[in-house]
Amino acid sequence: MKKAIGIDIGGTITKIGVVAEDGICSHKTSFRTKEYTKFKDYIEFLTDKISEIESKYKNITGIGIGAPNASKKGTIKTPANLKWNGELNIIEDIKKKINLPIFLSNDANCAAMGEMIYGNAKGLNDFIVITLGTGLGSGIVCNGKLLEGSEGFAAELGHFTINKSRYTGLGVKGGLEAYVSATGLKRTILYMISKYMDESIFRDISYNNLHGEDITKAADNGDLIAQKAYEYTGKILGESLASFVTFTQPEAIILTGGLVHSGKWILEPTRKAFNKKLLPFYKSKVDILLSGLEDKDSAILGSAALVWKNI
Amino acid sequence: MKKAIGIDIGGTITKIGVVAEDGICSHKTSFRTKEYTKFKDYIEFLTDKISEIESKYKNITGIGIGAPNASKKGTIKTPANLKWNGELNIIEDIKKKINLPIFLSNDANCAAMGEMIYGNAKGLNDFIVITLGTGLGSGIVCNGKLLEGSEGFAAELGHFTINKSRYTGLGVKGGLEAYVSATGLKRTILYMISKYMDESIFRDISYNNLHGEDITKAADNGDLIAQKAYEYTGKILGESLASFVTFTQPEAIILTGGLVHSGKWILEPTRKAFNKKLLPFYKSKVDILLSGLEDKDSAILGSAALVWKNI
Known part of the structure; x- marks a missing residue:
């Protein structure tokens, strides 16, 4: 072979x-x-x-x-x-x-x-992969081919701007990855502590000691700050994905990377916001899936x- | 032939x-x-x-x-x-x-x-055309091919949502074409009259009697409401185009349609907002051009x- x-x-x-x-x-x-x-x-x-x-x-x-x-x-x-x-x-x-x-x-x-050859995009000609790690990366396939752009710098959706005030590492105001990424989720934990008075294990943990898996565990254990952080992150992701559909009309959007290990905590609010914002003529034609590859x-x-x- | x-x-x-x-x-x-x-x-x-x-x-x-x-x-x-x-x-x-x-x-x-065969996109493999008529339409070319999406409904950027409150004909809140189109410009004239107290010929013209060419003439004649309306429209268009670049990294974005006849009134604020918001690694690599075809x-x-x- x-x-x-x-x-x-x-x-x-x-x-x-x-x-x-x-x-x-x-x-x-x-x-x-x-x-x-x-x-x-x-x-x-x-x-x-x-x-x-x-x-x-x-x-x-x-x-x-x-x-x-x-x-x-x-x-x-x-x-x-x-x-x-x-x-x-x-x-x-x-x-x-x-x-x-x-x-x-x-x-x-x-x-x-x-994903196209070994994972959950087998047989698909039009899809978007969103990688949720330290930052937010994206790969877009149209007509069965990678969308690369004039120099190869297409699909930089981590830098796609939403109407929010956080800055990315590149200094982009409202860049999506400042919210939707492992780092973004950590930032949101601190934001939620700044906003609400709920009890939370994260009141005793510094930013640099915050880890994604702890946020998932806390959400599982009923920590409201963790749950609110996922709710907030998923809403922004879902709304952004609905906007992305107006560009390439994919058959599916596949989520991968560390943040996805939180399972339902990120998926449910993402799908909810996505379906709410998706235009009528795209409805129930675009799936949000998890990666089909072992990490x-x-x-x-x-x-x-x-x-x-x-x- | x-x-x-x-x-x-x-x-x-x-x-x-x-x-x-x-x-x-x-x-x-x-x-x-x-x-x-x-x-x-x-x-x-x-x-x-x-x-x-x-x-x-x-x-x-x-x-x-x-x-x-x-x-x-x-x-x-x-x-x-x-x-x-x-x-x-x-x-x-x-x-x-x-x-x-x-x-x-x-x-x-x-x-x-x-535009690709007869107009200003000759020789380009990656570009976006934005048509500014009654609504906002778009055609996206990547790797020399039309980006069509799974059913043909890709590139519906008129329905791309920005964080604004106007509704489109389809009921999309914040849909781009509610702002950036001939109809959007008319709506903005009324919005500017609602907001400012400047003298304007448009205080005597009803919405249904408003015409694009009159708005351009008024701007030429120093009508501040008309000028502010173009400023507002161009800013939204330029910022949106800068976001679009993170998708497909085009070599050029070509504007066409009735609204473009206003020339500098729409072009200048669009280019200004576009260049301000464009990410560092795309800077001076994406042109905003007018259509090369006789209308x-x-x-x-x-x-x-x-x-x-x-x-």
Whole structure:
């Protein structure tokens, strides 16, 4: 069976794996991206890892790479959460040592490709994937193809602005990810404490010690601040998704990432606000689904999926 | 030279013409859509017109039709501004009498195709066309192709909601076209009179007697109510366009339709708000342009362009 190498370059961790066409992932490994302050050293280590895999598997079709701020030209452009500056010619640099087809796209686009080939978007031609992690990422597929934009910076819906006052890391006022993301949820916990007088375990926890799973547990335990925070987050997400439908009329919107582990706490208010705001002629034609990929491998699967979609 | 028939079905008027590949339009004719209360009678009259053209020109490649609420299946679905109800099988009905390839899309999508082949989007792969007429329509092109959505109802940006309180004809609260359209501008004139005490010719004109060209003339003559109305409209349009860029990263956004005849009055505040709100990494990469097509023929050219894009 044909195999592809999937590489997910995250701000903290780089994940690598070999993915067979049927989605079985093997030879998984990871290392700390942050350890390599020089991009040159990072590439050297990465190409060594790739060579190691190549020597073990003889039927590698290509390499798919997911990275933040990936451009269409095969470069990474000054990503906010990586240490390297400038425009990094990652494909060119790897090709100096590795003789395989290489495909690059941003991490949320890879998530969309992963859902399309291995997950809950199988058979769909028009869908949107929203990744709810530290920030909010998105991958949009129309007519069966990734919507990339003129340079590759389409589908930056984390920076889509709503009429609210919080600032994102990029300084965007009302940027969606300031509200809808793991970080956004933490900010909302503090906002709810500032607004209401309910008892809450979060009155004893500082912002930097707040963790997503604790917020879910607290909601399960009846903590009203946690429940109100999810209600608030889901309402904003659902209303925004209803607006997004006027752009691409997807068949489904798939939610993935850490925030989604809260299950009903995020899903119920999201679906409620979505259905309330959706225009009559879209009603009951757009599903909101959870990711069909097991979280751990999804980044590798998604990156490898780039190979199958491009070859 | 190859020729196509372009048909634009408007709520009031249906326009027909023969368009050569180089964009020269001949045999133009039009008739009142509204006169035909039964769809069957309308189709009979329309096919007679097509037959008449076919007998005069021997090298017709196909027919392109622009219509409101056109679906991917070749039907028109209960359009708000046409008299006929239900789902109308327009392609099937015409094919009973006419033996030519027929392509259907909504009017704003046709405008986008027209700009791509004959207008200011020549050579562009990623752009958005916004039509500012009675309502606000939009056609989005990504990777050189129309973004249609699962049924053909993508790019309904007139119904995109902003955080405002006006209702659209469909009852959408804060729908963009309630503000940014010829009708929206008229509503804003009344809103400005309700808000400010400036002298204005519009204090003597009723809503139903308000016309777009009079608003432009008044602005030229220093009427502060008219100027404030354009300022307000352009600000909302510019901010919305900046949000749209996070979706598809277009190379250009092209404005067309009656409202655009006001020239600088709408363009200046739109560009100002757009550039102010555009994210850093999109800055100076997205142009706001006016239509490159002469208004009168643009609907016919756009419909005919469907043929060249599909054959």
